[in-house]
Amino acid sequence: MSQTVDRALNILPLLAEGPADLGQVAARLGVHKSTALRLLRTLHDHGLVYRQSDQRYRLGARLFALAQEAVETLDVREIAHPHLVALNEACGHTVHLAVHEDNEVLYIDKVESRYPVRMYSRIGKPVAITVAAVAKLLIADLSEPERRSIAERLDYPRYTPRSTPNAEAFLKELATVREQGWATDLGGHEESINCVGAPIHGTDGRAIAALSVSAPNVVVTAEELLTLLPLVRRTAEAITREYAGTTTTTTTAATTTPA
Structure with a gap:
């Protein structure tokens, strides 16, 4: 049989x-x-x-x-959580999982940093779309008309001198994120907090979630945090494989540190 x-x-x-x-x-x-x-x-x-x-x-x-x-019955949070925990154990910093819903990007899971100094965030809280790494990843994956529509209706608060100043700059950064397959927030929301993230893809190849690692610069510098990019991307790919039964290709980019 x-x-x-x-x-x-x-x-x-x-x-x-x-x-x-x-x-x-x-x-x-x-x-x-x-x-x-x-x-x-x-x-x-x-x-x-x-x-x-x-x-x-x-x-x-x-x-x-x-x-x-x-x-439709797959729960990306349930699938991703063990991978988020493993990533946290490997690097020690705060790990987030976020999705794009109803014109907002929301944290749906979080594993806290093991360091006493850490960033504040809350599951279910919308992120700052114009600066957050996870938001850039999810919006960059949309079609060009969708990206432009979102960019043109957003406000651009100057959280810090590094915040995205306007729609033109936001669209330019989204184009870069779309091409390279990863994103950062280096002091754009809070001057003392840096973040690096990667997308998680569904069965149709579209980004259905994004994960990130965040840390205060008193714990790790931006340059040191960026060295975690290959690990972050491998984690996102592992979740993609389990969720969608496939993976994205990150070859050279996944094994090199951005300048």
């Missing part, structure tokens, strides 16, 4: 490449056409494959429905 199940499941990645006829399926599985037909009929009965008018088979609508249901 296990061999039958294995063969049936091997049909699905074949059809993911495109429609295939009975002979192609049998050849890929290395079985007689009668065996392949029996497997295809079983999958067809369950809606996992569909027989077209040209007698070729393709993936069935039920398979897509199941995939969507599975995605």
Whole structure:
């Protein structure tokens, strides 16, 4: 029975490449056409494959429905939390997880720094969109019209001399973040706090959350914090793999320290 199940499941990645006829399926599985037909009929009965008018088979609508249901039941916070804890244990600094909802970027999880001097933040609290690393990551992933619409309706409070001054500067920074795949807030919200972050991607490749590591400069300098970027990005990729069953490519950028 296990061999039958294995063969049936091997049909699905074949059809993911495109429609295939009975002979192609049998050849890929290395079985007689009668065996392949029996497997295809079983999958067809369950809606996992569909027989077209040209007698070729393709993936069935039920398979897509199941995939969507599975995605909708995933809780990124639940999946990410052990990774956030591991990242915190590795670096010792405050780790955040954030999402973009209803025109706000919100912290949905946090692991506190082990140092007595730490940044203040609260789960469920909106972040400062124009300066926060997690906000830049999530908004940078939107389409160009969406990014521009958001940038043009935001206020640009001068939290510090390093705060983003206007929409033009914000859009320019978002373009950089989009290209490089990571973001920072180096004293833009609070002069004494620095932050580096990376995106977490969903099944469609879009950023569904972002994580960051933050620390006061009395504990670690901005330059020292930036050396954690490869670890931060690897953590985000690990969460992406577990959440979406895939990963993004960060090759050279993931193993080098930004200037």
